[in-house]
Amino acid sequence: MRTVVLGPKCFWCKRKPPDLRDLDTGHQWCAGCARDTVHAGDPFLLYEELTPEAAQYTAVLGQWGYHRQPPAE
Numbered sequence: 623m624r625t626v627v628l629g630p631k632c633f634w635c636k637r638k639p640p641d642l643r644d645l646d647t648g649h650q651w652c653a654g655c656a657r658d659t660v661h662a663g664d665p666f667l668l669y670e671e672l673t674p675e676a677a678q679y680t681a682v683l684g685q686w687g688y689h690r691q692p693p694a695e
């Protein structure tokens with residue numbers, strides 16, 4: 623007997639597993655879609671990293687002059 627587990631998916635593309643969670647909205651993003659929010663000029667800055675891929679997003683944020691917001695205590 624095999625249990626099918628539907629893992630969480632990226633909020634935007636609904637295909638890839640999420641790499642980051644936007645802590646303001648609770649939406650989960652894959653690294654690719656998250657990067658698109660930077661290019662679109664509307665990145666989320668308060669987030670939690672779910673996978674090592676999230677580092678790509680942090681890097682792109684820095685390249686575009688954004689700064690990650692530290693999580694509130």
Ligand SMILES: [Zn+2]
Nearest residue numbers: 632635652655
């Ligand atoms: Zn996605």
